[in-house]
Amino acid sequence: MKPLVAMVGWRGMVGSVLMQRMQQEGDFELIRPRFFSTSNAGGAAPLGDLALADASELASLAACDVVLTCQGGDFTQATYSALRAKGWSGYWIDAASSLRMQDDAIVILDPVNRSVIDQGLEQGIKNYIGGNCTVSLMMLALNGLFREDLIEWITAMTYQAASGAGAPHMRELIAQMGTVHHEASSLLADEQSSILDVDERVASCLRSSKLPTGHFGVALAGSLIPWIDKDLGNGMSREEWKGDAECNKILGRPATGPGRIPVESLCVRIGAMRCHSQALTIKLNADLPLAEIERLIASGNDWVRLVPNQREASMTHLSPAAVSGRLDIAIGRVRKLAMGDQYLSAFTVGDQLLWGAAEPLRRMLRMLLPRLH
Known part of the structure; x- marks a missing residue:
């Protein structure tokens, strides 16, 4: 049965x-x-x-x-x-x-x-x-490197979507966008208006009671929120704590001591609807050729999509607009850093509601x- x-x-x-x-x-x-x-x-x-x-x-x-x-x-x-x-x-x-x-x-x-x-x-x-969601999307993007045990530590600067806060927050983001446009619409319609006047009107709106902020508490449209989840009292948000704690638990690694992979984060809410993005700095424990690193990342799983580190490809394929509603995990901007051959940058985008x-x-x-x- x-x-x-x-x-x-x-x-x-x-x-x-x-x-x-x-x-x-x-x-x-x-x-x-x-x-x-x-x-x-x-x-x-x-x-x-x-x-x-x-x-x-x-x-x-x-x-x-x-x-x-x-x-x-x-x-x-x-x-x-x-x-x-x-x-x-x-x-x-x-x-x-x-x-x-x-x-x-x-x-x-x-x-x-x-x-x-x-x-x-x-x-x-x-x-x-x-x-x-953010941890899962980051780990899927770096799956090939985790699988080969090549990562010594990671720092993640996140750009997290409104969907991570909930459906009412997504609605409020759109409502904020509409309020801002309404406040500036007369100036926008006048091609002779000064862009500085438009900017002043927008800034005034973002700081005013006209802007709906019942869920976020502050402006997100045209702005950002540099704190997600509870304040742990040590300068870290609970969202940032999860990066290290959950990454290591997912991998079956210890929470402290030898074997742990340190993951430090700074988590920020931005005005995207349902895709989380992350800028990553990765310390590898081996000096591998960049081509080999790219091969490992691209072969990490069936959903990871390695975007060439080129301007047009990045703008076209490495954004919430490109990835939203898809199972693809996009990762690009992969390059070695000037601080040393074992240091790597990457930028990844994934749908928070699907794989997240x-x-x-x-x-x-x-x-x-x-x-x-």
């Missing part, structure tokens, strides 16, 4: 992308999906004849072989431990960060850490958690299916 899979959070942004991908890849033909809702139990499900189940009913969840949730951390914290306490021994696949760093959880990114996932399955681990969120969950479910039949 096909395994029974609880689908929770399927209407949200990540959940909607996950649903699209599962339909595109025929995943629903291999399972019995049971759709749950936190707010509309009894309503119509997107597939099948059964009504939506109540996501707060532990007995209904416990009847499933797998819980696949994109509902968020609050749902995980309210449900996971209670469900395990009732004796449920099924597989928990989760987009939220709540369980990522637990010892009995694997952070899933199978093109990079399939061996770690397989080992976890053999050991009976039942919790498989999607990684931080939904795709690792979908593929993890596929990996479980042979064990559930």
